[in-house]
Amino acid sequence: MKVKKLSVTNFRNYKNETVSFGENTNVFFGNNAQGKTNLLEAVYLFSHGRSHRTKSDNEMINFGSDFMKLCLEFSDADRDYKAVLQLSKNGKKSISINNVPITKLSMLMRYLNVVMFSPEDLQIIKGAPQIRRHFLDEAISQLYPVYLKRLISYHKNLAQKNNLLKKMHFSENISGDMLDVWNEQLSDDGSFIMKYRADFIENLNGYASEIHKEICKENLNLLYTPSVDCDIIDKENFYKKLSAVSAREIENGSSLYGIQRDELRFFIGDKEIKNFASQGQQRTAVLSLKMAQTELIADVRNEYPVLLLDDIMSELDLDRRAYLWGKIKDKQVILTCTDLDDTKDGSVSDIFEVVSGKVTKREE
Ligand SMILES: Nc1ncnc2c1ncn2[C@@H]1O[C@H](COP(=O)(O)OP(=O)(O)OP(=O)(O)O)[C@@H](O)[C@H]1O
Ligand SMILES: [Mg+2]
Structure with missing residues (x-):
């Protein structure tokens, strides 16, 4: 790609x-503050439909x-694409690919695949659980648009269920008949999402631990800890778990279990990274994670994604940098830095x- x-x-x-981008680095x-990250953000928008750093378009x-317009020409092994994204201040947003309007995010994600890696990604390890879930959801949606559909459906039903639980919490006269309906639907979508998360993490772990070992000899391990813990992930087991806690949920006025409470944990050996690892160790774990994601996309799509590396070379030591240069040399990379010296140990094409x-392009 x-x-x-x-x-x-x-x-x-x-x-x-x-x-105009070159084919390599x-x-x-x-x-x-000159506009480097803004360019990466523009490319990212065509892959994910939204910015990697703001919720407000x-x-x-x-x-x-009062408007903006972006055009991106890109290609995969089969064909060329021209994508156009327009946004106006009144909130109107349109995206088209080869003149065909794209009306759903899940449609957009079939086209351009990118992996972004920036210093803020350290939050995937250090930050709140929702950052890790967000990472998972974006990464899986990019590969399997059906996952995104189920996720949207799950969250819609969850909001309805929470609304009802809140009302039931405050008044005894509210009927709980609909609770069972929401639980059924949540179990259907929830078990589907859990299966995708479990498979994805298992595959990601395979690559990430291998890559991590190549970089620094340590044993990196990713562990999925689902909120609805069951030996066999299916709708029935999910539903049983939700039904069993209904009384507590009413008392609480909100949902207690579900994929909105899943965790992804990172270990080196038997120690959890966020509790003990140095900044550098955490950074190395994220590097392994992102490179693993790149390999997984290549497995599923038969093509490497475009790598967007925002200001990360300066944060890595020489060995890690050398490793990264080796890994990216046969891929298309868009890399930003403040000091060109940070790239002198790699092969840069443009x-x-x-x-x-x-x-301004530098002519050699
Ligand atoms: N809507 C906007 N209109 C005009 N300028 C904006 C807008 N949004 C952001 N900017 C400005 O764009 C500039 C460049 O931002 P960007 O994040 O791309 O910088 P950068 O070159 O990556 O810098 P750094 O090296 O600090 O990461 C910033 O000064 C920011 O204030
Ligand atoms: Mg920047």
């Missing part, structure tokens, strides 16, 4: 700019403008300088 050309209009600190360098429209929303 390759991205070829990106054109942006009124996007973040860009007015009008076009960038593209480096965008420049001082802080409007934030991305250039201050003072260099761009970013200054105040203007990109």
Whole structure:
């Protein structure tokens, strides 16, 4: 999978700019706050439909403008694509690929695959459980659009169930008949999601522990700890668990079990990383995780995703950097840094300088 050309209009600190990417390692360098991460964000948007760093689409429209437009030309082994994303201040958003409107996120995810790796990804290890669930959900949705559909359906039903539980908590006159209906539907989608999470984590763990060992000889292990713990993951077992806790849930006024409480845990040997590991060890674990995700995408899609590496070289020691350069040399990479020296130990094919929303390619 390759991205070829990106054109942006009124996007973040860009007015009008076009960038043509090389097929291998593209480096965008420049001082802080010039627009490097913004370019990665633009590419990421075509893969995930939303930004990797903001929930509010409007934030991305250039201050003072009332719309933005992005065009991305990319290709996979079979064909070329031209995608267009437009967003206006009044909240209207449209995406099309080869002139066909994309109306659902699950449709968009069939096309461009990217893996983003930035310093904030350390939060996958250190941060709150929902950050790990978000990582899982994005990674699995990217490979299996049906997962995203089930996830949306699950959360819709969960909101309805929580609404009812809250009402029942405050008043004895509210009928609980619908509780069983929500539990049935949650069990159907929930067991489906659990199976996908369990399989994905098992496969990811296979690659991540192998890669981690190559980098630093330590034993990395990923462990899925589902909230609904059962030997066989199926709808019946899920439903039994939910039914068994109904009285407690009413008392509590909200749901107690379900995929919204699952955990993904990281271990080195038998020790949990977030409790004992150094910054560098945590960073190495995330590096292994992201490279494992890259391999998994290649397994499922028969093509490597485009790697978006935001300012990470400066955070890695020389050995880890050397490892990463080796791993990425045959893939398309878009990498940002503030100091070009950080890339001198790797093979870089195209260099761009970013200054105040203007990109200039360096001709060697
Ligand atoms: N909607 C917007 N309109 C105009 N400018 C914006 C908008 N959103 C963000 N910016 C500005 O874009 C600039 C560049 O942001 P970006 O995150 O791409 O910087 P960067 O080059 O990656 O810097 P760093 O090296 O610090 O990570 C910032 O100064 C930010 O304030
Ligand atoms: Mg940046």
